[in-house]
Amino acid sequence: MSTLPPPPAFTPFADPTRRVTARWIALFATAWLGIWMAQLTPIQLLLPQQIESLREETDWVSSVVAFGVISAIAGACALVVFPLTGALSDRTTSRFGRRKPWIAGGTALFAVALVVLGLQTTMLGVGIFWSLALSGFSMTSAAVTATIADRVPVGQRGIVSGWVSAPQAIGTVLGLILVLALGLTLFGGYALVAGLLIVFVMPFLLASPDETLPRVLRPPFRLQMLVTGLWVSPRQHPDFAWTLVGRVLVNIGNALGTTLLLYFIAFGLERADTAEVDLLVLTMIYLVFFTISALTFGRLSDYFGQRKPFVYVAAYLQALAALLLAIAPDYTIAMVAAAFLGIGYGSFMSVDQALATQVLPDRHTRGKDLGIMNVALAVPQAIGPLLGAFVVASFGGFTALFIAAAVAATLGGLAVLPIKSVR
Numbered sequence: 001m002s003t004l005p006p007p008p009a010f011t012p013f014a015d016p017t018r019r020v021t022a023r024w025i026a027l028f029a030t031a032w033l034g035i036w037m038a039q040l041t042p043i044q045l046l047l048p049q050q051i052e053s054l055r056e057e058t059d060w061v062s063s064v065v066a067f068g069v070i071s072a073i074a075g076a077c078a079l080v081v082f083p084l085t086g087a088l089s090d091r092t093t094s095r096f097g098r099r100k101p102w103i104a105g106g107t108a109l110f111a112v113a114l115v116v117l118g119l120q121t122t123m124l125g126v127g128i129f130w131s132l133a134l135s136g137f138s139m140t141s142a143a144v145t146a147t148i149a150d151r152v153p154v155g156q157r158g159i160v161s162g163w164v165s166a167p168q169a170i171g172t173v174l175g176l177i178l179v180l181a182l183g184l185t186l187f188g189g190y191a192l193v194a195g196l197l198i199v200f201v202m203p204f205l206l207a208s209p210d211e212t213l214p215r216v217l218r219p220p221f222r223l224q225m226l227v228t229g230l231w232v233s234p235r236q237h238p239d240f241a242w243t244l245v246g247r248v249l250v251n252i253g254n255a256l257g258t259t260l261l262l263y264f265i266a267f268g269l270e271r272a273d274t275a276e277v278d279l280l281v282l283t284m285i286y287l288v289f290f291t292i293s294a295l296t297f298g299r300l301s302d303y304f305g306q307r308k309p310f311v312y313v314a315a316y317l318q319a320l321a322a323l324l325l326a327i328a329p330d331y332t333i334a335m336v337a338a339a340f341l342g343i344g345y346g347s348f349m350s351v352d353q354a355l356a357t358q359v360l361p362d363r364h365t366r367g368k369d370l371g372i373m374n375v376a377l378a379v380p381q382a383i384g385p386l387l388g389a390f391v392v393a394s395f396g397g398f399t400a401l402f403i404a405a406a407v408a409a410t411l412g413g414l415a416v417l418p419i420k421s422v423r
Contacts (some may be wrong), residue, residue: 075382255384
């Protein structure tokens with residue numbers, strides 16, 4: 001009498017095949033709403049206001065440079081924290097799961113740092129606590145992003161990645177509206193987004209399943225292995241490298257075109273009296289087109305089984321938006337550019353995220369490898385103000401800034417062409 005073969009041993013490293021539910025996606029999207037609101041509201045509004053109130057110089061360029069330096073220092077922290085968190089979460093054997101301890105710890109650090117940031121009265125204090133806040137953001141988002149590769153099958157990753165992207169625009173606008181409509185102080189603004197971060201992340205943290213890694217499957221730990229593991233050979237994994245390069249370039253282009261937008265409105269368009277309201281209007285236009293684009297093109301890329309054409313076109317739409325502002329710096333033109341940027345960046349963020357999950361070198365190191373990919377998202381946003389400040393200060397205006405943004409986005413689109421393993 002024949003016996004049945006033993007059931008396969010449990011492994012958390014297998015590629016997921018079971019589709020995630022609408023409930024899981026809703027919890028996932030809600031968590032990202034809180035994460036993006038807490039990160040982007042300070043970048044777009046609170047940090048520039050805080051730095052402006054502390055600086056002694058009277059010229060606006062010095063304010064831009066100060067904002068850029070602080071953002072760049074915080075970006076250096078994210079450069080380390082993103083892949084390190086991913087690598088450590090890959091081998092975490094907590095009974096709560098691999099990713100949840102890092103989501104919880106990162107959220108706590110992020111929220112506390114934001115609240116303390118609102119109390120700072122020196123540039124040094126602002127730099128320290130914004131760096132800590134961005135480190136918490138990096139921990140949280142690295143762990144949440146890894147759940148895509150852990151739980152979402154390839155054929156569903158476009159639409160799920162759209163729900164990483166859509167909350168980015170919604171969170172930015174919602175944060176701006178709440179801070180401006182409620183007339184909050186700087187401390188009140190930081191405290192509000194910190195509280196909402198916790199409120200929106202907690203449901204995903206508590207209700208989303210996270211498989212536990214048995215100790216027997218945990219790879220041995222050596223510090224040298226951790227450090228060397230952060231390097232992924234472009235020769236051995238060219239698709240991963242090209243995806244990373246494209247992501248860096250497109251996000252640099254986006255950062256150059258958006259992170260100094262408040263300064264462009266106030267000083268480039270000479271609308272200082274209405275700059276905050278103008279920023280809100282442009283952001284809302286961007287929100288509508290970004291959200292529709294992220295959800296539509298993410299789903300279409302799943303349907304057609306193709307990612308590269310969507311990423312390529314998305315990069316060029318962003319370049320077009322930047323060129324419009326370079327050629328015709330006008331507020332009406334800026335509204336048109338905001339629509340093009342929303343379509344382009346929304347499509348890029350959803351489809352490129354799905355593409356990134358399909359070029360990972362090793363299923364055992366998904367968290368670490370996606371952490372490296374996330375560096376290409378967060379660090380350009382962090383150093384964008386410094387690069388932008390350098391361009392504006394060197395060339396005496398914003399035209400060169402938007403030309404540089406267009407060039408970076410164009411090169412980022414070209415970088416996806418050599419990818420072979422994904423259509």
